[in-house]
Amino acid sequence: MPLTSFAFPFRKNVDHRRFRSLARAFDGIQPQIEKESEQLRRARKRMTDCAAFSLEAIENGEKSECMAATLESLEQALAANRERQLVLEQQMSFLTRTRADLPSVLRFDTE
Structure with a gap:
């Protein structure tokens, strides 16, 4: 039996549609990251x-344990805020790099 060409359901545009869909998903994720980042700011x-107000109160003679606890709580919250901000920056960088690489992977314009 001679070999004949096989009819594969593959079409080049399948990859393009798939990765355009991925690019659209990135377009949806990016505003979420930006919104969260702005909320953190x-x-x-x-x-x-x-x-600053708490430190000013302490400098003006208010020496309560409550004020010290407030400052400690703020310090921890600021550290957590900064850590989350760094994670969001990494996520945005990933999206940007991956989105930029899509055309080179499939040689298509993602617009």
Whole structure:
């Protein structure tokens, strides 16, 4: 029996559709990351303002354990905020790099 060409269901545009879908998913994820990052920035601003007022109160003679506990809590919250911000920066970097690499992988324009 002679070999004949096999009809494969593969089409080049299948890959293009698949990876365009991935690019659209990235487009949906990016605003989520940006929104969370902005919320973290606003929260950090509020925490640093609160810490500044607390330090001012201590400098003006208010020496309560409550104030010290507040400052310690703010310090921990600021550290957690910064750690989360770093994670979001890594995620955004990943999205940016991967999105930029899509055309080279499949040689198509993602727009």
